[in-house]
Amino acid sequence: MNLVTNAADIIFNLIKPLNPQQDTEIVDLLAANGRILAKPVHSPLDFPHWDNSAMDGYAVRYQDVQHSSAEQPVNLEIIAEIPAGYQPKFTLQPGQAARIFTGAVIPHGADTVVMQERTRQEDNQVFILTTPQPGEFVRRKASYYQAGTQLLPAGIKLTAAEIAVLAASQCPQVRVYRRPRVAIFSTGDELVTPEQALQPGQIVDSNKYALAALVSQIGAEPILLGIVKDNPEALEQTITQAVNNADIVISSGGVSVGDYDYVKKILASLGATIHIRSVEMRPGKPLTVATFPQSPIYFGLPGNPAAVLVTFWRFVQPVIRKLSGLSQGWEPEFVKVRSHDELRSDGKRETYIWGSLHLIDGRYEFHKAGGSHSSGNLINLAQTNALALIPVGKTLISPGEDVLVLQLLSF
């Protein structure tokens, strides 16, 4: 049995990210939200594109106004007005000012803007009531970004700010990694779909829905292969179909030691290399991880619904994010917070307890979900957003004590 951290090392090292040459596609910027940039972007534009004003006011020559004050204001002749969107065609001479507005181009000769609240205008004269800083309120050409240098590196996730940057640099389309394809199926003779009437002993296949939501939430494409009976031939057929059509395969159920738990046997018979057979964690002990030559990775998640969610968050989510081309930040991140409740474990396996983080007086606090923490109980996982971790060897975390928590970020 592997410790959780050893299992994580083994699993995360199995993953090679998608190929930046072959595994990419071009998408419109409006469809790029959440996608991973596959190629660094360089822009031929400087930012700002030209010297421009940060304020509504007057463009002046600093030399003219360097001794100006409310008591002894310098007055300048207003020779022009420059709204945003126009290129001034004159050069400001000594003793002159130009009326200017935010975003408008600074005329030749001017080097400083005085905001209008610090001036007084009379006809075509402006009185400067303070001494500005040299260059004040001028947004200098190329001071934010220099044309030709790297604007955005490959391997980052595109969200609002990155998409705005790409739009501003006139990239209406962008090359991103394709979405990883993730095949999902559930195993078990007892499983039915939510539409089917339940017969005695049956249970709805909720794992499919949990996994489909998790996979799409992190930007991958779920391929839903349905319910497979606890039958070696059926399993063999579905596993073969899955590994030939996906980057990652996720099954749930059938990985423990029962007579109908066939997944490990079938994986071995199909020539897979099994890297993980069980992990010292609760829930999730019989987690099984294998690789096939034609597919990066197979996750046999334990069937219990809570085990599915916990093992997905701890192992599968980072794998999908690493595979998807994210160069940084794909690993699970634990934060230390105060526990509001008593948390208990038998101390034998690393234990994950679901609950939620609450902001109390500016500090996060972990609140354990009420109800049963059995790995068969799915109900109280609803509306949780964090998993608290009790390490091997520790049996109790008291209220007020620090605890490590995995935040269940949606993306």
Ligand SMILES: Nc1nc2c(c(=O)[nH]1)N[C@H]1C(S)=C(S)[C@@H](COP(=O)(O)OP(=O)(O)OC[C@H]3O[C@@H](n4cnc5c(N)ncnc54)[C@H](O)[C@@H]3O)O[C@H]1N2
């Ligand atoms: N003798 C032992 N028995 C068990 C052990 C053990 O070490 N020795 N481990 C237990 C642990 S821990 C877990 S976790 C489960 C894992 O079992 P399997 O992965 O073999 O899963 P199944 O037996 O097929 O199902 C377990 C449980 O989950 C329900 N289930 C299965 N699939 C779904 C689904 N798609 N949607 C909703 N619920 C599902 C299933 O009905 C069972 O109740 O093994 C323990 N046993």
Ligand code: MOO
């Ligand atoms: O690992 Mo199992 O999920 O504890 O019940």
Ligand SMILES: [Mg+2]
């Ligand atoms: Mg079983």
